[in-house]
Amino acid sequence: MLPQEIIRRKRDGYPLEDAEIFAFVRGLTDGTVSEGQAAAFAMAVYFRGMGLGERVALTRAMTRSGRVLDWRSLDLPGPVLDKHSTGGVGDKVSLILAPAVAACGGFVPMVSGRGLGHTGGTLDKCESIPGYAAKPDVATLQRVVREVGCAVVGATDDVAPADRRLYAVRDVTATVESLDLITASILSKKLAAGLDGLVMDVKWGSGAFMTTLDDAEALAESIVTVATGAELVARALLTDMNEVLGISAGNALEVREALAFLRGEPVDPRLYEVTAELTAELLKVGDLVPDVAEGRRRFDHAIRSGAAAERFARMVVALGGPTDLLEAPDRHLAAAPVRRAVPPPRRGVVAAIDTRALGVAVIALGGGRTRVADPVDPAVGLDSIAGLGEAVDGERPLAVVHARTGSDADRAATAVQAAFTVADTAPARGPLVAMRI
Known part of the structure; x- marks a missing residue:
């Protein structure tokens, strides 16, 4: 199937067959689809949209474009969980949530992305930490998750490689906001990570890709529906992004703010609330707590006791970062x-x-x-x-x-x-x- 013919069909508003979607994704993976064709496909999807069946097919195709992790051989004593945000300004929640969930008994292989459009990326934040191996190989990722309980990293080259190409193209072609492409991009990486449960932070407002609550609700429904169809337990929280989350925006600055949070210092109440709610929901999804209220209590304890900070410090060291980042961030950032x-x-x-x-x-x-x-x-x-x-x-x-x-x-x-x-x-x-x- 010629890539340009698949692009033409979507450009003209026709639904794509599964075989066409898998063929185009295969071309993204092996390089037979050019950057220009990838951009044209993204723009055609942006304007014409995809039905539910097309979204599911695109998600599955991108998931299968590379390696799918399997955690069963590690015999982990807890669920494999993750949280993902649709992107916002100042969103450093992942840096706090991952070690907090690990401190509460979950295992978090958080495969994160770079900044998209006007939003910052968790991977870029991690790379502001000197020595931190933000894109380790799969063996290292699994070792760190098993030993520490969490690893906030970027996707390796063999995890959803088709999404990596399309993700980069979307960032520079004004197609980031496509509900269909967001759904497939997020879920292909999460399904490839071999998760037991996922919580989505779907943001809306002046700093989000979905500026209205109705659009954010539609995206949340799309992600939860497609995830459920792929047999992944998923929930979504719609959170306000009409102002910066926290008090900083910028990679090393946001790492500093996250470290202050983990050290138990006074923080922006909105940042605390969003992080606590997402953590509590994820603990409930993973059956680590009976209800969200208990999940909130467990999160509060993980922060106050220093257990989450201890997990973060161990994660940084395990991935090659400095041993005293938590105590002396200005020495390194x-x-x-x-x-x-x-x-x-x-x-x-x-x-x-x-x-x-x-x-x-x-x-x-x-x-x-x-x-x-x-x-x-x-x-x-x-x-x-x-x-x-x-x-x-x-x-x-x-x-x-x-x-x-x-x-x-x-x-x-x-x-x-x-x-x-x-x-x-x-x-x-x-x-x-x-x-x-």
Whole structure:
């Protein structure tokens, strides 16, 4: 089957047969489908969409494009679990959740991705840790998961390789938001990881790919439905992304914030709440607790007792990172030479935030990619980011820019100011977890 004929059929709105989808995915894997054809396919799917059967076929084809992990031989004394986010600005939940779940008896082979569009990627955050082997071979991944309980890594070259090619193309062709491609991308990697259970964090709002709650609900339903069809137990939480999650956006900055969380230091309440709810749901999915309330209690204890921090520290060392990262992050994590506070245009409270614009500002600083092969600067980004309803003035800035040069900082400061609306009264805020599916 010629790739261009498959593209043409989807471009013209016809549903693809399973054989056509498997043929195209095979071409992504063996290189007979070009970058241009992959981009054209992604754009055709973006505009024409896929039915449920096509989504299932695409997910299965990408899962089978490489190695599928099997944990049965390791005889693990607990379920193999994972959580995945659809992407947001400042989302460092994975760095906290994985060791917390491990501390509660789960085993977490968290196969994560790089930044997509305006959102940061967990893999990029991990790679900001010196020496950390973010893409270990399968034997190392399984050893670390067995010994530590968790490993936050990127997919190896032989795990869903077709998705890796399509993922990179989507990032630079404005096709990230496709519900069909998001579903297949997420689930192909999770099914290849050999999971017993999955919890999805489907974000909605100004900083999410799905800006409306209705669109986020549709994506959550798609993921849970396709996962269930593939015999993977899955649940989804719809969480608010109308502001940055936590107070930082940028790879090393977010690692610092996650480390502070694990050390039990005061953290952004929204970050704590989202992480706790997702962890509790995942513990319930894995039958490690009888209900979500007990899961929440187990999470709180894992943080307060230091058990989650201990798992994180062991994971970093097992994957080649420094032995004292938790205690001395500034000794190891990159720091930008220029720091600039961004004042508000007037005294008041934050009434609205264009969170996507903040993510784009981080990319412009060098903290993300505009092309597939672009390097990422781990040091740059934003921190001390004000939240909705927070009072800002000459003493409390909108954010602090971390940049390589003064001119970079100037441009980022202008973008940050434009992203915030400051008014006299605080906005009404909806629930942080809007829905469970």
